[in-house]
Amino acid sequence: EPEVTQTPSHQVTQMGQEVILRCVPISNHLYFYWYRQILGQKVEFLVSFYNNEISEKSEIFDDQFSVERPDGSNFTLKIRSTKLEDSAMYFCASSESGGPPETQYFGPGTRLLVL
Amino acid sequence: AQSVSQHNHHVILSEAASLELGCNYSYGGTVNLFWYVQYPGQHLQLLLKYFSGDPLVKGIKGFEAEFIKSKFSFNLRKPSVQWSDTAEYFCAVSQRLQTGANNLFFGTGTRLTVIP
Numbered sequence: 328e329p330e331v332t333q334t335p336s337h338q339v340t341q342m343g344q345e346v347i348l349r350c351v352p353i354s355n356h357l358y359f360y361w362y363r364q365i366l367g368q369k370v371e372f373l374v375s376f377y378n379n380e381i382s383e384k385s386e387i388f389d390d391q392f393s394v395e396r397p398d399g400s401n402f403t404l405k406i407r408s409t410k411l412e413d414s415a416m417y418f419c420a421s422s423e424s425g426g427p428p429e430t431q432y433f434g435p436g437t438r439l440l441v442l
Numbered sequence: 443a444q445s446v447s448q449h450n451h452h453v454i455l456s457e458a459a460s461l462e463l464g465c466n467y468s469y470g471g472t473v474n475l476f477w478y479v480q481y482p483g484q485h486l487q488l489l490l491k492y493f494s495g496d497p498l499v500k501g502i503k504g505f506e507a508e509f510i511k512s513k514f515s516f517n518l519r520k521p522s523v524q525w526s527d528t529a530e531y532f533c534a535v536s537q538r539l540q541t542g543a544n545n546l547f548f549g550t551g552t553r554l555t556v557i558p
Contacts, residue, residue, distance in 0.1 A: 370548035383545055433486035
């Protein structure tokens with residue numbers, strides 16, 4: 328069964344550094360999402376992406392964040408200058424296009440720790 | 443903005459006990475409702491979803507959920523739990539956007555521990 332994959336599984340970085348989290352969505356999916364979960368808190372929506380542009384973003388997704396689909400397979404989340412409060416588990420998800428509400432398939436997550 | 447409430451943070455049950463996890467949402471319009479499960483060390487997986495039709499939805503592994511519009515609820519049930527059901531369970535709500543994207547709003551999750 329196709330799966331969403333994410334790399335790295337863990338990332339430790341210093342405050343102020345840039346990080347890029349990578350995701351490979353399921354190949355025939357056209358909608359891509361990033362969510363995050365701060366330890367002990369709920370999973371929060373960050374951004375959705377379709378047709379090479381952002382569809383929707385939350386207030387969390389400020390100018391420090393950006394997303395990109397650099398090629399036909401990868402979907403990346405970049406944090407330009409990490410802050411301590413960016414420490415969280417980041418989940419990528421993807422879904423097929425159109426029709427009734429589509430199931431979002433989640434990746435295993437990247438645990439980001441900002442020191 | 444939508445919000446999702448899961449009132450049970452941690453539920454501990456013995457095998458064969460019945461399970462009901464509560465989920466309430468706040469949104470007056472048309473919503474799509476989901477339950478996701480996260481087994482230890484694994485990623486979020488869809489258990490079941492509701493978007494129209496029969497309000498009683500059956501999912502994988504013997505789980506079901508009932509959408510009660512008047513109560514803004516979508517409670518998850520299983521008549522007899524197994525040790526392998528030990529996991530974190532997340533209720534989520536979405537509304538379909540013009541772009542087609544379905545941004546999910548999650549509850550805080552309920553940790554279920556099943557004792558053999």
